[in-house]
Amino acid sequence: MKTTITDVAREAGVSMKTVSRVLNNEPNVAEATRERVKEAARSLQYSPNLAARGLASSRSYLLALIYDNPSPSYVTNLQGGAIEACRKSGYHLIIEPMTAEQLRSPEAETMLSRLNVDGVILTPPLCDDIDLRTMLKRLNISYVLVAPEKPGRAPTVIIDDRMAARQMTDFMLGQGHKRIGFICGHASHSSSHHRMEGYQQALEAKGIAYDPELVAKGDFSFRSGVEAAERLLADPQTRPTAIFASNDDMAAGVVSVAGRMGIGVPEQLSVCGFDDTPLAQILWPKLTTVAQPIGEMGRKAAEILIDRSGGGNPGVHTLDFELVIRESTRAPAG
Amino acid sequence: MKTTITDVAREAGVSMKTVSRVLNNEPNVAEATRERVKEAARSLQYSPNLAARGLASSRSYLLALIYDNPSPSYVTNLQGGAIEACRKSGYHLIIEPMTAEQLRSPEAETMLSRLNVDGVILTPPLCDDIDLRTMLKRLNISYVLVAPEKPGRAPTVIIDDRMAARQMTDFMLGQGHKRIGFICGHASHSSSHHRMEGYQQALEAKGIAYDPELVAKGDFSFRSGVEAAERLLADPQTRPTAIFASNDDMAAGVVSVAGRMGIGVPEQLSVCGFDDTPLAQILWPKLTTVAQPIGEMGRKAAEILIDRSGGGNPGVHTLDFELVIRESTRAPAG
């Protein structure tokens, strides 16, 4: 038999409601009573039933993480951070990987409404899905945006992608590179645009003309990095001395192509990525990249949802990134 | 205002209980009534409240995935499979990444008991944690073991690691390799032992003496693969012509060391891994490896928990693996 709140009440010699007050850290309980109840709960190994709480109150102590992200390390990092925040407050995390398409089905809406979560964390590219945001508003479910295109009215957690790309470009410029290639990310991800902007601004600030020939499209996949690199490196006369890929997977593609073409990295070609995935350390040479505090972002997002006592907290929370300089970049030869 | 079961009952002109029967696919409802209720539910966009269901019945429609696995791609694959099975039956997945240490804290038990999940999926190395299994039994929470050391009494989902390692070793033997190195996985993972056994059995079957000098310890990390390879490849006279690493990360370590030492892969050294993580395709050369149906395993585990109508289903479910031959293996030179 599971112990219930009445068992604790009996043990502590108080009413059920007082126990409830203590458990929820509500005021208006004498300190002595509070201690007695806590002691009783401990000795009975009592822990409140989530479903009963959820039914009686408005909170379910459940958060959902909805995502459509192909990168396992991104996803697990984010999950890890969110989980940590949840643990601290007795919350649990439900994960709902879902394509944008699945999201549009009526079942998705049904699922979300029956779930009765206290909040939802939205990551790219779903966080930029207006239909989804509208649906959540209609269902009256609060949500936090992680790294969206535009902040919007909901609380938002971001890093400054533009600034990070700019600093990374500056770093390579500082090493003496003049012809720096750039591989864009998937057009539907907001960060792609911001990173591109940062690259352009850095060049501009140094008075280097923007050359479209040095920019290749990509979609964040390894394969697209390979294709982009093949184009960028095709002509030995005009090829760049450095390539800035918008994420590590694509940077790995560049390294792979360079290897096949006999172009030494970093001797003849500097390469850098973005995200600092595990891959960045596994590659040889180890990849210079930008570390996003992905776990932190997950944690922050969950915290916002949990403390949404403010009722909205429509702030934008910008977390710090970090340039990680490893072995794939150096001053150009000659 | 959310629509409840009474709204549907009113709309369909039946009692609440009949609606409940229809929703849960219980017998003893006239077909006409059943249809009418379904129609009413649809038109009202009704979906049952999870918390209320969980409170009134014994099921919470929640499954938990508890894991302590450092590999993001393993984790997300498993999650993906489990989620698919959950979706089909209106279940949701709660994730609880947790170290073995955290698991031993009293809070972990409290957390598990309050959670009131219908079942728990346990992955290596946690699935071999006797204390955890005992705790779950005490809490009367059913669980499924994914790839445990020994099947035990609980339902179990495995692949035949031993046979897979044996076939992979056979493959290299068939290419003409006589000196095949082996890098073990973490000793606490059951699969480590099984893979080692398969390697040994393959050699034995071909009448090749087992040479401890060709076997190195590892712990599934890239770094440990590097260290193992450094030892295995140290002596040019006696070094193996092929190395079988117990997972892809360690195989990547081997490839990296070989690169540094000027040993061509696969020209002078064949390398293969296990798991077929994304890394296997990103490496250059692409890695020969064993593909585990990790997603399938997650799906199967969730299905077992959901259909636990059998009351126990103490079977062992063995899923198929697949050798993936890529570019990192070939016949030895000479």
Added chain:
DNA sequence: TTGAAAGCGCTAACAC
């Protein structure tokens, strides 16, 4: 084949 009533374990609203 259907329905009425009684909870599941908790919190909210209002007494005291």
Added chain:
DNA sequence: GTGTTAGCGCTTTCAA
């Protein structure tokens, strides 16, 4: 500061 009384929305008796 504390207790009483109703529910939350559903499933489970048990009766019709």
